[in-house]
Amino acid sequence: MPIIDVDGLYGSLLPVSRGENREELLVLLDRFGIDRIILASALAVKGDFQRGNAELHQLLEGQSKLRGYVTVNAHYPEESIAEVRRYLSRSNFVGTRFYPADTRLRLAAEGSRRVLSALRRFGRPIFVVAHTEEEVRDTVTIAQEFTTLPFILGHLGEELWEMALGAVEEVLNIHLAVGGIHADRDKIKEAIELVGPRRLMFGSGLPVLHPAYAAGMVHDAGIPNPHKERVFYRNAQGLFGLRVE
16 A cells, blocks of 8 residues: 655654665655655754755655655744745645744744745645644634645644544644654544544654554554555545655
C-alpha cells in the first residue's frame, strides 16, 4: 500500500535525530515504504524561515519523492507573503506551514490573517501545528473565516485529540494528520467514526518521531483496508494533487 507522509521535517530539532541530510532521508523513506513526504525546514521552524525555505528548495530540486511546505512567520507578514509568492509558484512546494507556538503569535492574529489572505490566491493546504486548546480553537476560527482554504491540524491536536475532534467535526475544510506521540487506544478509529475517513491522512513527524510509530497506530486501529488506504495515501493524494503508483 503506498504511503504519503504529510508531516516531515528536514533537519533536526533535537541533538540526536534521523534524516538530517538528503541521503539519510531517502534511505528512511525507502525502508518504511514512504512514496512521498511533504517536508518543512527545521531551520525555518527554529526562526530563520527565509534561509530555511531556501535550503529546503535546494533539497527538493530533482527529487520525485520530496515535496515542501513554505514555512511562514507572521511576525513578518510582508516577508512571509514574499516567501509564499516565491515558492508556491513552484511545483515542488505544495503547501504552507504555521507554527503558532514557536513564533509565539496566534493564528488568529492580524499578521497571520494578512498572510492567509495572500494564500487565498494559491488555494494550497495549510498545515497548522497546534499544541494548546487555544491554538486548536484558533484553527477552527480561521478555517471558518477562510473557507476556500484547506487546513490540516497536525497530530490530531496531540493530547487534546478528543477536544480537537469535537471542535473540527463540523468544519469540513479542516483535515487531520494522524501521528504524534500520544498513541491513545482507538484514537484513529474514533476519529473516523466522528469526522469520517476522508479527512484523515498519515503524518509521521519524521525525523523527530519514527515513521513506524505512526504507521503502527493506523495498522492497529481496527479499521477496514479502504479506510487505511484513505489515511495512508488517497486523501493526501487528492488534497495535494500528488500521484503515487
